[in-house]
Amino acid sequence: MLNKETAGDIFDRIIKHSTADEIEVLFYGGKSALTRFANNTIHQNVAERNYGVSVRTAFGGKTARATTNKFDDESLRRVVQASENLARVQHPDGDLLPLPGNAALEGGRATPATPSRHFEQTAAMTPEQRADAVKEIVGVASRHRLTTAGIFSTAESIEGVFNSRGLAQWHTQTSSDISITMLAGDSSGWQKANSPDVAQLDAVKLSETAAAKALRSANPREIQPGKYTVILEPAAVLDIVGFMFFDFGGLSVLDQRSFLNNRVGTKLFGENINIWDDVAHPQQSGAPFDGEGVRRQRVQLVENGVVKRLVYARATAEKMKQSEHKNKVGLIEVTGHGFPVPNEMGEAPVNIVFGTPPQSNTVEEMVTGTERGILVTRLWYIREVDPYEKILTGMTRDGTFLIEKGKIAEGLLNFRFNQSLIHMLSNVEELGTAVRASGEESFDMVVPAMKVREFNFTEVTKF
C-alpha cells in the first residue's frame, strides 16, 4: 500500500524534474477485488493493483496535467515534461489562481473532522472469504428455488495531493459492496449495501430481502401508466436525485447550464426537503479534501425547500464574485468541492446528506398509510430529458408493487417514467430516516425513502 511517506519521497523526485513556476501532484489508486456471480455460480473473479500520479505544472496563467502509473525515474521525468509541454503552449488565463497553500485555512473557517474510513478487516478480505459469502447467498437462492446474480467487492484506496507551496493532504480508506439480484420465472428482487467496514454488510439478510421481493412480485400484472402515489426506497431516491447535484456547482450557474440559473434563493422544493453536503457525516465516505487539496466544508444546499447555496472551487468563487450573478446566488465562498484543475466542470457536492424529519416513517408505515400507490425498489437507465425543468426518464426494475388499502397487493410490470425532479421534490408527502444507500446510476448518499404524490409514469413495458 502506497503511504504518505512514500508519496512524499516520490513528490520530491518529481519536483526535481520540473522547471515550472508551480507544481502539484495527485496520488491515486489502491488494491481492489470483486467476486461476481450469476446463475448461482461465481463466473468472474478479479483483483487489481494500480497506483498512479497526476502531475500539474503551472507557468503564469498556463497549466496542464499529465498522468502515469510508472514510478521509475525516467517515467517521472517524462510525465513532468509532458505536463510542462502541454502547459507552455497555452494562452495565459487571467483567471488561473496560484496553487493553494495551507489548505486548512481555505474557506476561512475550521473544517469538520472526519471519522476513520479504513478498516483492516476490509483490507484483509481474501477471495476465499468472498466466495464463502457468495456460497451463503446462493444458499438462500436455492432454498427459495431462485437464481441469483451479483457482486461482493472489497477495496483499499489512497488519495493524496502534494504541491510546491507545501500542501500535503492524504486519505486512505477501505470500501466494500454487496449487490444481489434474485430472479424467478417472471419476476426479480434486488438489494445493495456498501460500507467502509465489511463487517457492517449482512449478505444473508440482503439475500432474504431480495428473494422476498422476487417471490412477492411473481406473476406481475399490467396496469395503465399515469400519475400515481409512489413510495421510493432509498436506493431509488438516490439514483434519481443524484442527477441534480452537479447543478449545485458554482461554475454550472456561471456557464448557464444549471437548472438553478436564476433560482438560488427561491423555494423550489417542498418545505420538508433539507439537503447538506457533509463529508464528515458518520455514514458518508470519501476524502475530506478536494481536487486541489482544499478541505471540504459542510454546506447546507437546501433549507426547508429553498435553494440556499452553491458549492465552489477556489477559481469559481473568484469568478462568481466578479460576475453579474454575484448578488443572486447566496453566500459565495470556497467550500472545498473542486475537481482537479484544469477541468471544465468546476465543482460539485459529492457527500450528500438529506435531512430526516422529526417524524419519519418506515417504508412499511408509508405502505400502511397508502390507499393506492406503487412501491418502487430500484430505478434504472435514468437520463436527463430537459435540463432546466430537470425532467428525467428511466425505468423501474427488480421489484415494483401495487399498494392497495395499505398493503402490498401484487407485483407489477415495470414502468417508464418521465418526471421533473423539481415537481417530485415538491410533492413529497412523507420521508423516512436518511440512511446510507447505494445504487447504480448515482454516487452513494445518505437519503431517506420518500412517499411522492403524482409521480409520472408514461409507459409500461412487457415484463
Added chain:
Amino acid sequence: MKDIAGWALNTASLRGASYSDARIGDERSRALSTKNGKVGSASDSESRGIGVRVIADGAWGYAASDDLNRDAVQDTAARAVEIAKASSRVKQHDIQLAPEAPVTAEWATPIQIDPFTTSVEQNIDLLLKIDSEVRSVAGVTLAEANMNFHREEQWFVSSEGANIHQTKYTTGVGYAAYAFAGSEIQKRSYPNSYGGQWQNKGYELVAELKLVENARRVGEEAVALLKAEQCPEGVFNIILDGSQLGLQIHESVGHPIELDRVLGMEANFAGTSFLTLEKLRKLRYGSDLVNIVADARQEHGPGLGTFGFDDEGVPAQCTPIITHGLFTGYLSSRETAHTIGANRSGGTLRAESWNRLPIIRMTNISVLPGDKPLTREQLIASTESGIYMETNRSWSIDDKRYNFQFGCEAGWEIRNGKRIRMLKNSSYSGITTEFWSSMDAICSREEWVLWGTPHCGKGQPQQVMGTGHGASPARFRNVKVGSAYKGN
C-alpha cells in the same frame, strides 16, 4: 514483453492452471477541451500493466498489476490462480472454451497521421477557432469543444501458444453550442453529441469532418431551438439521421444480442435480454429492409469496434445479426459459443484496459445501407408527413432492452416532402421489435457513416468501451412521439 508474459504463464501453470493468458497493455491518451474561448482542460496520460486470466479447478480467476517486475508478475499470476480456486467453491460446471487455433500475429490500425505527432498548439488553435465561430452567434451562452487521441499497444500471449501484438489508435473530436434563455436550455452538437465523432483513425479524421465550416450553423440552430415549436405528442412517421440511428442500433440491437446478457451473466447490473436462445433464427426482429451485422474487420471501416484479434486471441469476424428482418446471430465468446451450437467464438471478448477482465462487447454493429440509391433529401422528399429528428440528446431503455425512449437535439416537421418548421424537444419511444418492423426506407451507401459510441458502460467493475455503428438515415412508420414531456 513476451518474456514478461512468459513469467506469468509459467507461474500459472506451476500453480495448477489448466489454461492461462496474459495481456500486457501500454496506453497513451491526450485530452484537450475548450470552453467559451479558453482552454478547459489539457491532459496527457499513460498507463502500463499486465492482466493474467486463468482457469484452475474448472473456474475463472483474474489478477492485474501495474508492476512489471518479475516477482510482481509472478505474484500476480499466482494470485489469479488462487482466485480461480476460490471461484471453484461456487460452481455448477467446469469452464469449457471453444477451440481456437493459436496464432502469432502483428496488427495495427491503419492511420495516415499519427495524432501524437501533431502539436498541441495546432490542436488547441483549431478548437479555439471552432469556439469563436460558435460564439459569434448572438444568443449562444456556452460553447464547448473537445479533441481526444488514444493509442493502445497490447501483447497477448496464451498457454495454448497464441502470441499477438496489436496497436490501436482512436481519435475523437466534436463540439456543442448551448443557448439558455427564459426557462429553457437548448443544445446543438457537431458531428454528434457526447464528444462528436470517434473512429479508429489518426488525425486525418479531424481534417475530414469540416468542423469549422459547420460551427456557425450549429450555434444558430441552438439559438433557433429556443423559439422553435414544441414537438407534438402523438403517432407520427419519423426519419432518424444516421447518428441517432446508430445509437438506436446500439441500445436496441447491440446490447440484447450480447450472449452474456442473454445467459444471465449481467443480470445484476447491465441486465438481461428479451432475445432468449430459442429466438435464434426464428424471431422476426424487423422489416425485410433491416440487415444488421456485427463486423470487427478492417474492411467494414475504421469503427471503434474494429481490430485484428479480440482479447482472447480470436480473429475479427463478421456475424449476420439480422438478415432481411430475421434474427440470425449473437455476440459470443469462447466460453459461451457452445450455448448457441457454435463451434467457434464470434470474437467479441474485449477489455477496457490491461487491468480489466475481457467480457463480451459490441464490435461494429451496423445496419447495412439500402440497395436502391436514396439520399436523405430524397427520403424526406418522399415523405408526405412526419418528423425528421437529428442528434441524440437523451436515451434510456429497460434492462431487457425492449422499451426505449430517445430524445433528439433538433427536429423538423415534414409535410408534403418538405421540412416546414423546426421543432424542439423531439422525442420518440417504442418497443424494440415493433420499432424495427416499422422501418420502410433506408438511405443508400453515400449517406452511410460508421459512427463511434466511445463510452459504453458494462460489467462489474464497470468498464467503458468504444463501439462502432454504421448507419444511414432511415424512416419508421407510426411511431409514438413526444411522450417524454407529457404531464410535466
